[in-house]
Amino acid sequence: MKLTLNGQAFEADGPLTVQDLLRRIGREGVPCAVEVNQSLVPHRQRAERTLGEGDRIEVVTLVGGG
Amino acid sequence: MTATFTPTIVPAIPPLQVGSFTLRSRLVVGTGKYRDLEQTREAIEASGADAVTVAVRRERLFDAQGRSLLDALPLDRLTVLPNTAGCFSADDAVRVARLGRDLLEQLGNPGSRWVKLEVLGDKATLLPDPQGTLEATRELVKDGFEVLVYSSDDAILARRLRDAGATSVMPAGSPIGSGRGVANPEAIAILLQVLKDPTHGGQPGFPVIVDAGVGTPSDVTIAMELGADGVLLNTGIAHAADPVRMAHAMRLACASGWLGARSGRIPRKLLGSASSPWNGTFVHIPGE
DSSP states (O other): OEEEETTEEEEOOSSOBHHHHHHHTTOTTSOOEEEETTEEEOGGGTTTOBOOTTOEEEEEEEEEOO | OOOOOOOOOOOOOOOEEETTEEESOSEEEEOOSOSSHHHHHHHHHHHTOSEEEEEEEEOOOSSOOOOOHHHHSOTTTOEEEEBOTTOOSHHHHHHHHHHHHHHHHHHTOGGGGEEEEOOBSOTTTOOBOHHHHHHHHHHHHHTTOEEEEEEOSOHHHHHHHHHTTOSEEEEOSSSTTOOOOOSOHHHHHHHHHHHHOGGGTOOTTSOBEEESOOOSHHHHHHHHHHTOSEEEESHHHHTSSSHHHHHHHHHHHHHHHHHHHTSOOOOOOSSOOOSSOSTTOOSOOTTO
């Protein structure tokens, strides 16, 4: 399954949930927020949200800002 | 031995109520542009701020990981105010606000209830896009956010933002990071009248925070003397040669302006008015 993760191509074997993806990239348990195709996936729904071919995923965090 | 100057106790300055948030400090500071996380933490502490702004950005998934901002900040003592900086449309600002809220919910920080809304017009001026800002305000209010809106110093736009449900309107003193201070004090004064004076349909308790452009402590004081409830700044501290010292100066300037604004300044006069008595002078006075 071809995904786009933070703007870069990412190949993954499906089926895959958002939680699975975060585990695979070492972000499970680390505070972050996830958007799939420009829609927030609330952190409590990560285990239920399955990813599909071509999904564009953003994994974001908080950084210094004004 | 040199005597140390010990100031008398400063009269208590009441906290600032912004929606459901009670801020002990009327100075709100950003966390961007510092040399490192240690300097960020020290400057925030020196500023006395109990609310700090942060930005939402992509995780660096594909390169080395260092300590993050979240490790450096005392999150148990600070309310984090996530911003939508870098957004140029209402839709993108709403996306970023929701991501920030989800992150702060995970951290258990009360800052998940509010957002600093920025919808910018372009990258060069960093001035707000009034129409996009108003649209995003409506959408975020509908979604349950307490919205603190970065705005221009236009009083009529500010009133529209308040009427759209903004929790606070935050007019720019001058463009973000420009260090030019309150470029148009009269526009800020008019905005404050329109939003706060009951004779103009205003509400005295509606919080107005001057956001952006502040370069020096005197800029902070001028904003507060005009009647602003607070000041939000980042670059003025973070890019000073000594950010920690500058953070102390900004904190004191904020208190100074608040006290000055409520002490009844003297009327301006064209000519002088002697402080020492004429009575009892024993020298020649020209013209007498």
